[in-house]
Amino acid sequence: MTTMIGFDDVRLGFGGVEVLDGVGFGVGEGEFVSVLGPSGCGKSTLLNIAAGFLRPDSGEATVAGEPVTGPDHRRGVVFQQYAIFPWLTVEKNIGFGLTLRANRRSREERRAQVARYVELMGLQGFEKSLPKTLSGGMRQRVALARAYATEPQVLLMDEPFAALDAQTREYLQELLVETTQTERRTTMLITHSVEEAIFLSHRVVVLGNRPTRVREVVDVPVPFPRTPESRLQPEFLAVRRHLEDLMRSESTTSARS
Numbered sequence: 306m307t308t309m310i311g312f313d314d315v316r317l318g319f320g321g322v323e324v325l326d327g328v329g330f331g332v333g334e335g336e337f338v339s340v341l342g343p344s345g346c347g348k349s350t351l352l353n354i355a356a357g358f359l360r361p362d363s364g365e366a367t368v369a370g371e372p373v374t375g376p377d378h379r380r381g382v383v384f385q386q387y388a389i390f391p392w393l394t395v396e397k398n399i400g401f402g403l404t405l406r407a408n409r410r411s412r413e414e415r416r417a418q419v420a421r422y423v424e425l426m427g428l429q430g431f432e433k434s435l436p437k438t439l440s441g442g443m444r445q446r447v448a449l450a451r452a453y454a455t456e457p458q459v460l461l462m463d464e465p466f467a468a469l470d471a472q473t474r475e476y477l478q479e480l481l482v483e484t485t486q487t488e489r490r491t492t493m494l495i496t497h498s499v500e501e502a503i504f505l506s507h508r509v510v511v512l513g514n515r516p517t518r519v520r521e522v523v524d525v526p527v528p529f530p531r532t533p534e535s536r537l538q539p540e541f542l543a544v545r546r547h548l549e550d551l552m553r554s555e556s557t558t559s560a561r562s
């Protein structure tokens with residue numbers, strides 16, 4: 306499998322405190338990989354390195370085989386806080402990336418692409434709405450639609466559902482898992498939720514405590530298509546138990562140190 310997102314011995318510290326201590330793993334083409342780890346272990350830092358917002362002290366991140374040296378419109382990023390423009394309507398937000406030079410499309414293509422992602426994210430009827438009139442869950446659907454609409458090489462998602470209530474969060478996980486089954490974009494997702502990581506991913510990368518390395522990479526043998534019932538399958542429950550044990554042992558280690 307071609308590696309689309311790669312971390313090779315990535316090290317980074319802040320003000321003399323070592324955070325990432327030689328992190329290495331890859332995300333294959335079309336793969337969905339979640340990154341779990343104790344609070345403050347450097348998950349967001351890792352994502353920011355892949356996005357080109359931060360440079361490692363040593364080691365390298367690559368996207369599609371090229372070293373990451375700075376931000377690039379071919380990477381779609383979704384954050385916890387709504388990364389959408391409050392002054393643009395839903396459809397203008399979704400189409401925004403398609404007006405930029407790197408991803409520019411004709412007006413017709415833009416219209417078709419926006420309509421496609423409005424539909425995939427269930428935003429029909431809200432095309433002309435402004436973000437302030439939408440619920441938190443709908444705003445995140447706009448952010449996802451905008452990230453997908455440019456058909457990026459890779460998608461990088463940092464806790465996209467963390468600010469949402471439990472029910473909305475589950476609904477968006479279901480919407481995202483459906484989308485990934487039709488879109489197959491290489492995706493790296495940062496999350497605190499074991500359940501979310503399993504439900505969405507082919508594999509889960511577990512990071513350890515600072516100074517941080519990869520503790521384990523866990524395959525998720527839950528078949529696709531995934532549905533709400535997948536959460537009850539024995540394979541799902543077995544992976545959940547394993548990941549919860551790993552996370553628990555990491556938090557015990559950190560409490561002792």
Ligand SMILES: Nc1ncnc2c1ncn2[C@@H]1O[C@H](COP(=O)(O)OP(=O)(O)OP(=O)(O)O)[C@@H](O)[C@H]1O
Nearest residue numbers: 319320324342343344345346347348349350351497
């Ligand atoms: N720009 C920065 N300057 C100084 N320290 C930073 C900076 N960014 C992150 N850190 C520190 O690096 C460590 C890792 O932060 P990061 O946000 O990547 O962790 P995280 O695993 O995503 O955390 P959480 O799970 O709490 O969201 C933390 O101790 C944080 O305080």
